[in-house]
Amino acid sequence: MTVALIATSHSPLLEHADLEAGVAAELDQAFTTARRFAEDFDPELVISFGPDHYNGFFYNLMPPFCIGYAASSVGDYGTQRGPLNVPEEIARGIAEAAMSAGIDLAVSLQMELDHGAVQPMEILFGDIAARPVVPIFLNSVAPPFTPLQRVRLLGEAVGRHVAQLEMRTLLIASGGLSHDPPVARLATATPEQRRVLLGHHLPATPGWRKEREQRVVETARAFAAGTADIQDLAPDWDRALMATLASGDLTSLDAWTPEEMARIAGNSSHEVRSWIAAYAALGSCGAYSVQYSYYRPIRELIAGFGLTTVTLD
Ligand SMILES: O=C(O)CCc1cccc(O)c1O
Numbered sequence: 151m152t153v154a155l156i157a158t159s160h161s162p163l164l165e166h167a168d169l170e171a172g173v174a175a176e177l178d179q180a181f182t183t184a185r186r187f188a189e190d191f192d193p194e195l196v197i198s199f200g201p202d203h204y205n206g207f208f209y210n211l212m213p214p215f216c217i218g219y220a221a222s223s224v225g226d227y228g229t230q231r232g233p234l235n236v237p238e239e240i241a242r243g244i245a246e247a248a249m250s251a252g253i254d255l256a257v258s259l260q261m262e263l264d265h266g267a268v269q270p271m272e273i274l275f276g277d278i279a280a281r282p283v284v285p286i287f288l289n290s291v292a293p294p295f296t297p298l299q300r301v302r303l304l305g306e307a308v309g310r311h312v313a314q315l316e317m318r319t320l321l322i323a324s325g326g327l328s329h330d331p332p333v334a335r336l337a338t339a340t341p342e343q344r345r346v347l348l349g350h351h352l353p354a355t356p357g358w359r360k361e362r363e364q365r366v367v368e369t370a371r372a373f374a375a376g377t378a379d380i381q382d383l384a385p386d387w388d389r390a391l392m393a394t395l396a397s398g399d400l401t402s403l404d405a406w407t408p409e410e411m412a413r414i415a416g417n418s419s420h421e422v423r424s425w426i427a428a429y430a431a432l433g434s435c436g437a438y439s440v441q442y443s444y445y446r447p448i449r450e451l452i453a454g455f456g457l458t459t460v461t462l463d
């Protein structure tokens with residue numbers, strides 16, 4: 151059994167932002183490092199922990215966690231559209247193991263994913279169907295949120311199962327860190343936004359997605375210029391979280407509350423659930439060490455942008 155982890159922020163603005171040359175080069179270097187790490191590891195199986203942004207999961211039925219037995223990408227923001235290569239038997243094994251460990255979760259035989267789940271796959275492998283992958287959705291935008299302890303325990307249950315699989319398994323975490331992009335929220339939604347949160351705008355007319363994506367692109371520009379009314383990034387919070395994850399002891403995160411996370415690190419900071427679950431999964435396979443760690447708060451991407459590669463000792 152070999153297991154490794156790549157945890158990374160995502161941002162659809164990677165394709166749209168005007169980054170300073172130095173920052174762009176630095177990011178390139180981080181992605182190149184991660185790509186090499188993934189190539190060298192050559193996984194037989196990928197388990198991808200990621201959020202969704204009201205493209206696949208809506209308030210008609212919003213589970214805290216969901217494991218896909220089959221999945222396809224909706225292709226938002228120009229990401230690759232179409233089916234992933236999900237090994238159904240293995241996905242079912244993971245879901246059953248988590249359920250047996252007391253983690254209540256949903257399963258889907260037709261899971262829809264957005265950039266939050268597929269962007270790292272695309273960056274690492276150039277093709278979302280390049281490797282067998284089991285997608286694990288963690289709700290990170292739609293309150294109510296499970297306590298973080300449940301996220302850690304989900305990760306640990308998945309990790310214990312993975313340790314028994316005897317497959318070279320790459321865990322991917324996608325999300326975070328601190329950020330507050332303009333995602334509609336139920337608490338403040340207009341009637342029109344409420345329809346979107348319920349998925350009632352689907353099937354999509356060609357225009358609506360473009361419009362929504364354009365709003366995010368414009369907000370990012372304004373944020374970089376210092377004129378957006380979204381919450382600022384929280385680099386201290388991001389660095390402290392990355393240090394805790396690297397330490398191997400995640401239990402102190404159990405005390406975090408969603409309210410406090412949003413207050414300090416923005417409404418999309420809940421995406422760090424993916425990092426916590428994936429690190430917890432690796433931790434239940436054995437002691438680990440971070441091999442590579444990158445971080446920079448990048449307003450043009452609306453992201454405290456982190457990337458780590460991690461191996462078992
Ligand atoms: O379109 C959306 O719903 C949000 C897009 C988005 C922007 C910045 C950072 C992210 O992590 C992200 O997901």
Ligand SMILES: [Fe+2]
Nearest residue numbers: 266325418421
């Ligand atoms: Fe996101």
